[in-house]
Amino acid sequence: MCSMIDLNIKSLNNVAQSPFLHTNVFPLTNEDYMRRCAPVVICNPNSKYRTFNGSCNNLKVPTWGASNTPFLRLLNAEYSDGIYAFRQQSNGSQLPGAREINTQLFLNNQWFDDDELNVLLMQWGQFIAHDISLLKPDISVENCCAVQNVSKIPTQCQNVIDIPINDPIYLNNNKTCMSFNRAVTSANFSCPLMPATFMVEVSQYIDGSQIYGSSDTMATGLRSLINGKLRSDIVKGNQNTVVEEFCPQVNRTTSQCDSSTNSRVCFQAGDIRINQNLGNALLHNLFLRFHNHLASKLSYMNQFWTDEMLYQETRKIIGAVIQHITYDHYLPIILGDTYTEYYGLFTPQTIYNDRINPSTSLEFAASSFRILHNQIPAKLNFIDTMYKVAFQVNLTDWMDRPDLLPMGKNVDWLIRGLVETTGREYQASYNQLISNFLFRSNLPDITGQDLLSIDIQRGRDVGLPVYNQVRSICGISRANSFDDLLDLIPFKAIQILKTLYATVHDVDLHVGALLEVPEEGSMVGPTTRCILSDSFFRYKYGDRFFYDVQGQPGSFSQEQLKTIKQINLGHVICATTNLFTLPLDVFKSLHDFSSIKWNCDEHFKIDLEAWREFK
Numbered sequence: 020m021c022s023m024i025d026l027n028i029k030s031l032n033n034v035a036q037s038p039f040l041h042t043n044v045f046p047l048t049n050e051d052y053m054r055r056c057a058p059v060v061i062c063n064p065n066s067k068y069r070t071f072n073g074s075c076n077n078l079k080v081p082t083w084g085a086s087n088t089p090f091l092r093l094l095n096a097e098y099s100d101g102i103y104a105f106r107q108q109s110n111g112s113q114l115p116g117a118r119e120i121n122t123q124l125f126l127n128n129q130w131f132d133d134d135e136l137n138v139l140l141m142q143w144g145q146f147i148a149h150d151i152s153l154l155k156p157d158i159s160v161e162n163c164c165a166v167q168n169v170s171k172i173p174t175q176c177q178n179v180i181d182i183p184i185n186d187p188i189y190l191n192n193n194k195t196c197m198s199f200n201r202a203v204t205s206a207n208f209s210c211p212l213m214p215a216t217f218m219v220e221v222s223q224y225i226d227g228s229q230i231y232g233s234s235d236t237m238a239t240g241l242r243s244l245i246n247g248k249l250r251s252d253i254v255k256g257n258q259n260t261v262v263e264e265f266c267p268q269v270n271r272t273t274s275q276c277d278s279s280t281n282s283r284v285c286f287q288a289g290d291i292r293i294n295q296n297l298g299n300a301l302l303h304n305l306f307l308r309f310h311n312h313l314a315s316k317l318s319y320m321n322q323f324w325t326d327e328m329l330y331q332e333t334r335k336i337i338g339a340v341i342q343h344i345t346y347d348h349y350l351p352i353i354l355g356d357t358y359t360e361y362y363g364l365f366t367p368q369t370i371y372n373d374r375i376n377p378s379t380s381l382e383f384a385a386s387s388f389r390i391l392h393n394q395i396p397a398k399l400n401f402i403d404t405m406y407k408v409a410f411q412v413n414l415t416d417w418m419d420r421p422d423l424l425p426m427g428k429n430v431d432w433l434i435r436g437l438v439e440t441t442g443r444e445y446q447a448s449y450n451q452l453i454s455n456f457l458f459r460s461n462l463p464d465i466t467g468q469d470l471l472s473i474d475i476q477r478g479r480d481v482g483l484p485v486y487n488q489v490r491s492i493c494g495i496s497r498a499n500s501f502d503d504l505l506d507l508i509p510f511k512a513i514q515i516l517k518t519l520y521a522t523v524h525d526v527d528l529h530v531g532a533l534l535e536v537p538e539e540g541s542m543v544g545p546t547t548r549c550i551l552s553d554s555f556f557r558y559k560y561g562d563r564f565f566y567d568v569q570g571q572p573g574s575f576s577q578e579q580l581k582t583i584k585q586i587n588l589g590h591v592i593c594a595t596t597n598l599f600t601l602p603l604d605v606f607k608s609l610h611d612f613s614s615i616k617w618n619c620d621e622h623f624k625i626d627l628e629a630w631r632e633f634k
């Protein structure tokens with residue numbers, strides 16, 4: 020385990036880049052934190068296991084990718100004062116309001132075509148997002164709208180979202196303000212830097228930190244310390260038979276849960292967002308069960324293994340499974356399979372490169388990966404064993420309230436719902452409910468929020484570069500006029516952009532990217548695809564513990580790798596629920612239910628023989 024520093028500054032000058040970015044010039048600020056504030060860390064190069072916070076993965080720059088270190092900037096910060104104030108248009112005027120943009124460009128664009136892909140695909144994306152990124156808003160003032168008339172508006176409340184007077188949804192509520200809290204900066208971590216620098220508060224590698232936690236203390240608190248298992252709540256049936264296992268619960272009044280909602284259940288996991296919505300809470304619960312299931316099997320096989328060995332070996336397998344599902348099953352659908360293969364995101368074996376910075380980029384976290392917010396459905400289906408929709412809930416009615424999950428057969432019914440409900444087709448809009456009624460809370464002034472406006476505003480908060488600049492760093496020609504955008508954005512949308520922005524150089528990254536039409540075979544536009552690929556390239560080639568890297572102290576044996584490569588999300592579902600059958604490709608729903616003949620017992624069995632150790 021690491022303690023204090025051993026930072027080799029020289030190695031920072033020698034970074035390698037992904038093949039997706041067409042530039043060799045990167046912001047100098049990327050190194051400021053490393054030079055001025057990074058703690059000294061001494062690593063054990065022989066450790067077989069990852070640290071919880073991600074440090075010591077890169078032995079030359081041990082803090083790369085660690086929790087509580089800054090986001091990477093691919094391009095310079097865009098602030099009107101060069102430091103922290105929101106960007107202005109090129110003619111010095113204010114940018115169009117984020118909500119104004121949503122109402123003019125996106126709100127009425129929703130259509131209802133379904134895809135053959137299912138809602139589980141969306142949910143996997145969010146689960147991964149929480150593994151690699153957490154940018155916390157400064158919520159020391161809860162409702163920023165309430166402090167707009169005070170003589171000195173608190174800094175984090177100075178950029179609330181204006182609601183236009185003719186807003187189609189909020190019109191009747193006399194709402195003029197939507198609360199927005201700016202994100203905490205490195206100054207909150209005793210490291211004031213200029214321009215504003217933002218910190219990732221989770222381990223940035225794809226390592227299951229949302230399950231296990233991103234610090235030693237958090238990880239220990241989640242362990243049972245018996246037979247390698249995680250702490251859990253067992254819900255018992257009538258005859259005291261064990262029926263279901265859930266993540267442990269904590270009191271709602273803790274910071275983990277929003278006490279303003281009238282709900283009972285508050286789960287605990289490695290990531291504070293576990294309770295944010297039912298689908299996310301569901302995946303967390305399945306992975307907790309999966310961990311405990313694998314730990315039991317390993318312990319039965321290797322009875323002399325200690326709790327620590329069982330826990331760490333299981334954690335290692337779970338991290339590998341998450342990476343395997345992400346790179347081999349999820350990304351080819353999102354980015355296109357020919358593309359992922361061509362650019363080495365989908366390869367038989369990863370060669371680790373210690374010059375690749377594995378950190379999460381701001382462009383990725385504050386915009387590009389959030390483009391997939393457009394996959395979120397308005398409603399979730401709970402589907403029974405007869406494949407009938409037992410009931411339906413609005414996703415936004417259950418934000419921060421996972422109460423439904425431990426009731427009746429809801430775990431089974433919801434996972435069947437995610438698998439059997441077709442997803443939202445790629446489109447330049449978010450669904451109506453998430454665009455208007457996100458976090459509808461009991462507070463009198465807040466009738467609802469708009470995720471798309473928040474995403475646009477968050478981009479400005481962290482000083483994201485404009486759309487045109489990101490296009491060019493991605494090798495797409497820089498537009499000189501609005502009409503040059505016609506290569507990627509539909510004509511009608513460009514006409515509206517002209518009414519909103521002063522010039523084409525002012526268009527926000529999130530706005531331009533969401534309007535782009537995806538290329539054949541991919542689910543996102545070319546600019547988004549470039550930034551997503553850049554990040555997933557970093558998380559793969561910059562991770563010394565990536566599951567198929569060979570020659571490291573913790574590398575899997577060939578036999579073990581073979582087993583991991585056979586596992587998909589279907590195996591996880593079969594091992595942790597009462598479902599008997601699944602589609603073979605678990606991210607695709609089958610409209611014809613009679614064709615679902617893939618039995619859990621036959622097709623989704625896991626054999627851990629490769630982990631048997633002979634003493």
Ligand code: HEM
Pocket residue numbers: 141142143144145148152153154155156295296298299383384385388389391392394395470473474477
């Ligand atoms: C299930 C529905 C989802 C809900 C309700 C939801 C909601 C949210 C909210 C409220 C935020 C924070 C906004 C802010 O204050 O800046 C956020 C951030 C984010 N979301 Fe989602 N989201 C969902 C699904 C997804 C999906 C499917 C993806 C990607 C595939 C995704 C990727 C992200 C990312 C990357 C962030 C930034 C994380 C950070 O750095 O803190 N989300 N989401």
Ligand SMILES: [Ca+2]
Pocket residue numbers: 150151221222223224225226227228229
């Ligand atoms: Ca992580």
